[in-house]
Amino acid sequence: MAMKAPDSGGSGEILPITHSLSETTSGVAAASHSPQPPSSSSDIDTIYVPSYSRWFSWTDINGCEVRSLPEFFDSRSSSKNPKFYLYLRNSIIKQYRDDHPRKISFTDVRRTLVSDVVSIRRVFDFLDSWGLINYTSSASAKPLKWDEKEAGKSAGDAASEPSTTVKETAKRICNGCKSICSIACFACDKYDLTLCARCYVRSNYRVGINSSEFKRVEISEESKIQWSEKEILLLLEAVMHYGDDWKKVAPHVTGRTEKDCVSQFVKLPFGEQFVKESDFEDGLEAFDQIKGSAIPESEGIDKDGSSPNKRMKLTPLADASNPIMAQAAFLSALAGTKVAEAAARAAVTALSDVDEADKNASGDSNRQETNAAPSGETTRNDSERAWADAKSLIEKEEQEVEVAIKETVEVEMKKIRDRIVHFEKLDLEMERSRKQLEEMKNLLFVDQLNIFFHTRKARTSEDRVEC
Amino acid sequence: MKSLVSTGWKGPVKFRMPTAENLVPIRLDIQFEGQRYKDAFTWNPSDPDNEVVIFAKRTVKDLKLPYAFVTQIAQSIQSQLSDFRAYEGQDMYTGEKIIPIKLDLRVNHTLIKDQFLWDLNNFESDPEEFARTLCKDLGVEDPEVGPAVAFAIREQLYEIAIQSVASARESRLSKKGRRGSDHGSASKASGLSMDLMKLFSFKSSVVRKRKDLDVYEPVVDLLTSEEVDALEAREERHAR
Numbered sequence: 120m121a122m123k124a125p126d127s128g129g130s131g132e133i134l135p136i137t138h139s140l141s142e143t144t145s146g147v148a149a150a151s152h153s154p155q156p157p158s159s160s161s162d163i164d165t166i167y168v169p170s171y172s173r174w175f176s177w178t179d180i181n182g183c184e185v186r187s188l189p190e191f192f193d194s195r196s197s198s199k200n201p202k203f204y205l206y207l208r209n210s211i212i213k214q215y216r217d218d219h220p221r222k223i224s225f226t227d228v229r230r231t232l233v234s235d236v237v238s239i240r241r242v243f244d245f246l247d248s249w250g251l252i253n254y255t256s257s258a259s260a261k262p263l264k265w266d267e268k269e270a271g272k273s274a275g276d277a278a279s280e281p282s283t284t285v286k287e288t289a290k291r292i293c294n295g296c297k298s299i300c301s302i303a304c305f306a307c308d309k310y311d312l313t314l315c316a317r318c319y320v321r322s323n324y325r326v327g328i329n330s331s332e333f334k335r336v337e338i339s340e341e342s343k344i345q346w347s348e349k350e351i352l353l354l355l356e357a358v359m360h361y362g363d364d365w366k367k368v369a370p371h372v373t374g375r376t377e378k379d380c381v382s383q384f385v386k387l388p389f390g391e392q393f394v395k396e397s398d399f400e401d402g403l404e405a406f407d408q409i410k411g412s413a414i415p416e417s418e419g420i421d422k423d424g425s426s427p428n429k430r431m432k433l434t435p436l437a438d439a440s441n442p443i444m445a446q447a448a449f450l451s452a453l454a455g456t457k458v459a460e461a462a463a464r465a466a467v468t469a470l471s472d473v474d475e476a477d478k479n480a481s482g483d484s485n486r487q488e489t490n491a492a493p494s495g496e497t498t499r500n501d502s503e504r505a506w507a508d509a510k511s512l513i514e515k516e517e518q519e520v521e522v523a524i525k526e527t528v529e530v531e532m533k534k535i536r537d538r539i540v541h542f543e544k545l546d547l548e549m550e551r552s553r554k555q556l557e558e559m560k561n562l563l564f565v566d567q568l569n570i571f572f573h574t575r576k577a578r579t580s581e582d583r584v585e586c
Numbered sequence: 587m588k589s590l591v592s593t594g595w596k597g598p599v600k601f602r603m604p605t606a607e608n609l610v611p612i613r614l615d616i617q618f619e620g621q622r623y624k625d626a627f628t629w630n631p632s633d634p635d636n637e638v639v640i641f642a643k644r645t646v647k648d649l650k651l652p653y654a655f656v657t658q659i660a661q662s663i664q665s666q667l668s669d670f671r672a673y674e675g676q677d678m679y680t681g682e683k684i685i686p687i688k689l690d691l692r693v694n695h696t697l698i699k700d701q702f703l704w705d706l707n708n709f710e711s712d713p714e715e716f717a718r719t720l721c722k723d724l725g726v727e728d729p730e731v732g733p734a735v736a737f738a739i740r741e742q743l744y745e746i747a748i749q750s751v752a753s754a755r756e757s758r759l760s761k762k763g764r765r766g767s768d769h770g771s772a773s774k775a776s777g778l779s780m781d782l783m784k785l786f787s788f789k790s791s792v793v794r795k796r797k798d799l800d801v802y803e804p805v806v807d808l809l810t811s812e813e814v815d816a817l818e819a820r821e822e823r824h825a826r
Contacts, residue, residue: 199607206718214729226648231729233714233736235609235630237637240644 166219169250177209184208187245190238199238207232207242215252222253346375346383354380355387464501471508601673601751604743606710608632610670611740616658623651623659626737628714631667638663677758678750683707687742689804693734695814696726697807704739706746713739724806 174181180201185192191204210232215223229239246252346354350372357371357380369377451459602608609628616623625645642659645651683706690699700720705711717736726732794802809817 210729224648225644229627230733233717233732235607235628236641237630237633240637240641 166216167254169254172249172251175249175251178205180205183249184245188241190241203234204242207234207239208246211239211243211246212251220255350375351383351387354384358384460497460501467501467505468508471505471512599678601676601678601747602709603740604706604709604711604747605740606712607714609740610667611737611744612663612666613741614659614662616655616662618654618658619652621651621655623649623655627733628737628740629663629667631670635664638667673748673751676751677754678747683746683750685746687739689735689738691734691738692809692814692817693731694728695809695811696728696731697809698726698731698735698804699807700804701802704743706743706750713743720804724804726806 168175174183184204188204191199191201194200211223211228214228214231225240225243228243229236232239243252353372354368354375357368361367361371365377365381368380369375372380375383447459447463450462603610608631610631612627612629614623614625638660639656642656642663645659646653646655684703685706686701687704688701691697713736716739717732720726720735721732
């Protein structure tokens with residue numbers, strides 16, 4: 120069994136693959152595509168496979184398969200062996216590809232495979248999550264992050280983990296004695312050191328560092344009971360993606376058990392999302408403490424802007440606004456609050472100019488950006504300004520729509536008018552021909568009369584002649 | 587004589603399916619609001635119980651059945667599983683049992699009739715493997731036939747295992763403490779099993795008698811749609 124290390128899914132490229140089976144008619148040469156996923160409807164015969172599933176081969180079993188589905192490989196039962204796994208996996212994929220682009224359901228598969236249904240379901244779910252079946256490129260955006268995460272997890276590749284975990288691992292391993300700090304620790308940011316209480320007291324640090332350089336950081340409160348904003352973020356993301364499956368949520372929120380996750384989630388007040396915002400503000404506070412700049416009251420966040428914020432808060436969690444927030448925080452820590460605020464404002468105007476389609480979403484996320492820039496009052500103005508910009512854009516669109524409708528109506532009216540004119544002409548013709556008919560009738564009548572008189576005259580003259 | 591019997595006799599075994607994988611055959615036949623859902627598949631009883639609900643939900647979603655089916659399906663599966671588990675603690679005697687297994691099933695357009703001998707004592711037997719090989723050898727194209735065959739075999743094995751549990755209980759109640767040939771005779775008395783001694787004694791040959799040849803030959807028929815409809819109508823009438 121060849122074991123190939125899987126690529127850590129990075130760009131989310133997708134590639135079409137060749138069918139190695141001769142029976143299928145849809146063989147396509149493998150080609151790599153640009154990072155922009157093409158629409159799969161353009162070519163029904165091509166089957167797309169995400170790049171993080173490049174390891175797949177009909178005859179080999181990859182390491183990630185062994186890790187995800189250990190029941191087939193631990194020789195606990197004689198019939199659940201790798202050959203059986205290959206049979207299940209290959210039949211499922213074959214069946215999907217025969218019926219492509221129709222999606223294959225679990226019930227279709229389990230009706231045709233000779234096995235107990237739960238094993239089939241596990242293999243099916245595994246293939247589904249790796250995009251080897253039922254994969255459409257349009258769905259690549261959001262699940263990609265999660266598949267990458269799974270790919271990262273199963274590859275055990277620490278380098279591919281997102282930067283948030285790096286920040287969390289900065290959580291307290293003492294540089295001096297290499298043990299995990301509990302209760303309290305002392306951090307020196309100048310030299311990037313973390314010492315546990317014992318090492319600090321024993322002066323177990325390098326020469327040249329003053330004991331006053333260290334800052335005391337309480338741990339027991341933080342890590343045990345309080346949830347950091349990062350953890351809450353991860354929790355909400357995980358819940359959004361995994362729903363009720365706490366078994367999957369817990370590992371996503373690193374370091375918390377399922378019970379903690381559930382209890383924390385229940386405690387989260389969804390009515391006031393800006394509380395989460397204020398937590399983030401606290402995080403920024405920690406950043407700025409060194410510089411000594413005070414962050415004005417985090418309650419200065421506009422409360423009337425919060426209701427659209429509430430709605431928008433959950434959805435931007437899953438996409439790019441987190442790096443933006445982090446960037447804004449980093450900027451403000453580096454360059455000072457004023458500069459960051461100005462930069463954010465410029466970003467707002469630039470974004471609202473460029474992105475017509477997502478103007479609502481960007482308007483709100485920009486509002487968040489400007490909220491992140493720590494200053495109470497001008498934040499309000501900025502957000503109002505952004506809101507006003509968005510509103511004006513909406514009005515513009517509405518006007519355009521109105522104009523278009525007006526034009527359409529005018530065209531219709533013209534059509535009707537033309538038709539009316541046409542009918543009038545026809546009417547005139549009718550009248551004319553009727554008049555002609557009348558005249559002819561009259562003439563006929565006159566002729567008839569004449570004939571009658573003539574005959575009568577002839578008869579009377581005959582009578583006169585006879586008598 | 588006696589030595590032969592005693593080598594054949596096995597001590598009582600804990601109840602389980604006499605196959606390599608301890609899988610339970612599950613049959614579903616649910617009617618609800620005018621819709622009927624019939625299905626048959628195998629289930630591994632050592633899977634956690636939440637799998638039942640997951641499976642029920644998936645099936646209802648895939649087949650676009652009304653949501654009320656979820657609870658019904660889950661309940662049916664659970665009750666069959668608990669029946670199976672109720673037997674699990676008890677003993678069964680398998681004896682020297684070679685039984686004929688009969689197949690007589692219709693799956694979509696394919697009709698299969700077959701009969702073969704199965705060794706009940708072989709706890710490494712694999713009906714799934716048998717079904718896969720059967721379909722491959724007979725060139726059966728419809729992929730739904732394989733699971734149906736495996737299911738039919740399992741169902742019959744399950745029935746016989748249950749019977750052997752019942753008979754073990756009976757024999758224990760009636761003949762307390764006695765061992766040896768009694769158990770051999772108890773298993774023979776079931777009537778289904780073949781007498782190995784007669785079969786493999788030096789007087790008879792292993793070649794099957796000619797009159798049995800037709801019975802033991804697999805027959806695969808491909809039906810046309812009209813025949814399928816006719817058969818289905820007949821089955822419905824019988825069911826009522």
